[in-house]
Amino acid sequence: MQKSIGIELLERVAASQPIAHKLRAVQGAQWPVQFSHVIQSAQPFLGAIITHARRRLSPDDREAADSTIWILCPSVHSQELFYESLLNWQPDALFLPEAEFAAAENVLPDPEITAERLAVLLQIGRGTGRHVIVATRASLDQAAPEHGALESAVTQLQRGAAAKMESLLERLVGSNYERVAQVTTRGQFAVRGGIVDLYSWQASMPFRVEFFGDQIESLREFDIDTQTSVRDLKSVEILLDQGAMDQSGHVRDYIPEGDLVIDIEPEDDNLTALSSQVWRTHIQISEGWIETGPEDFSAAFQDCEVGEFAVGDLVLAEAKRAQFVERLQEWRANNAKIVIYFQTEGEIERFREIMAGAIEDVEFVEGTLGRGFCFPGANLVVLSAAELFGRFAAHPRRRLRRAERHRVQIDFSELNEGDLVVHLEHGIGRFLGLLKIGRARSRGAPAIEVTDGPAVRPYQEEQQEVLALEFADEAKLYVP
DSSP states (O other): OOOOHHHHHHHHHHHHHHHHHHHHHHHHEEEEEEEESSSSGGGHHHHHHHHHHHHHHOSOOHHHHSSOEEESSSSSHHHHHHHHHHHHTTOEEEOOOOTTTOSSSSSOHHOOOHHHHHHHHHHHHHHOOOOEEEEEGGGSSSEOOOOTTHHHTEEEEEEEEOOOOHHHHHHHHHTTEOOOOOOSTTTTEEETTTTTEETTTTOOOOOEEEEESSEEEEEEEEEEETTTEEEESEEEEOOOOOHHHHEEEEEEGOOOOOOOEEEEEGGGGGGHHHHHHHHHEEEHHHHOOOSSSSOOOTTTTBBOOOGGGGGGGGOOOOOOOOOHHHHHHHHTTTEEEEEESSSSHHHHHHHHHTTTOOTTEEEEOOOOOOOOOEEETHHHHHHHEETTTOOOOOOOOOOOOOOOOOOOHHHGGOOOOEEEEEEEEEEEEEEEEEEEESSSSOOOOOSOOOOOOSSSOOOSSSEEEEEEEGGGGOOOEOOO
């Protein structure tokens, strides 16, 4: 099987003498292992190297290979930047947000952040599988559900499983879920015939449970604004109120003895406190020199210094392009591996047009990287399109939080078939119900399929839910 470019880059640097020496120290648990002179933009790449190498070099040590790796950043801002870049090489990494208003009383935390924290802590608390967690040092002392409380408060629903809707509703009511006409926030559920809409405390989106008798016919996530389905699910987890509200523990309780802790930019005044929280910091990474003995740059990750050409002008200035081409030629003359990260395929095509035939032996990769870096020890040059085009935008997390949108929603749960409605553009019409239609149909295929009863069996083609409205002369409008 051909390796991805990302894995190839990780293994290329891991095999270099200075990094391989330190990775052997990691494998031998010679703590602390320190990496100095690593610029900020390269720190996520080095974190991915350590993660990949630990699992690859410890195939017989299942405890080491399967242990969770905690990467602790000094601030929320650095955590965001680190995580965004880490996803290029460690796409399954998890982001543990700090709790908002941790020291304030009578202040409600952001529900999106609370849900994200619960979901990540639930994954970690199960102790199954290996995880890479990006957190802040400060978050370790923040309150969290007692270790084990979340797992014991979870119930699972599976598509096709035998289940009674009445039993589910009783459990929800007993767990302080609120029954409403239309679900709009976490901790609520709504009932419509044989359908239960539910927004669990830790879920990123609400889901719709459709019963067919005493069997779960379908499970779907749905959009809270349009109230229509967006994705089919095989199973869902419901976090009951007791687990969500418990805050008698701390985040550090989720770090067992066998987990690996990587500290980014450690500070002298907090090393003692951090060690008391998580037993010890195993690996330290810094832009400065943090090791003992004579200063050494053999394992340094450096700036590629493309900024000196102001290459954001590449689009317009011929002279700037010529300077950049000259630098590429220097790197190629030294047999350097050159990789450029672009956010979109369109940026790659645009860059090819601008640079014409001057980019031979340069690899293009889709990914989000704010700044590039060089590692002379492995003759590696990693560049960022953000630098080349002069676009230093703030780095939004790739896994964006869904913002709470305050807008009027269609509460079709209160409508009955045959009710009259008023459409803003088409006037008075009649509500026919919530139907399913295919997203793509061959010419001549029927537009909709109406079914009897609340249970609708899945079609062969991709389906979407629509509100069906009928106007004069039997004209019909389907609103997604």
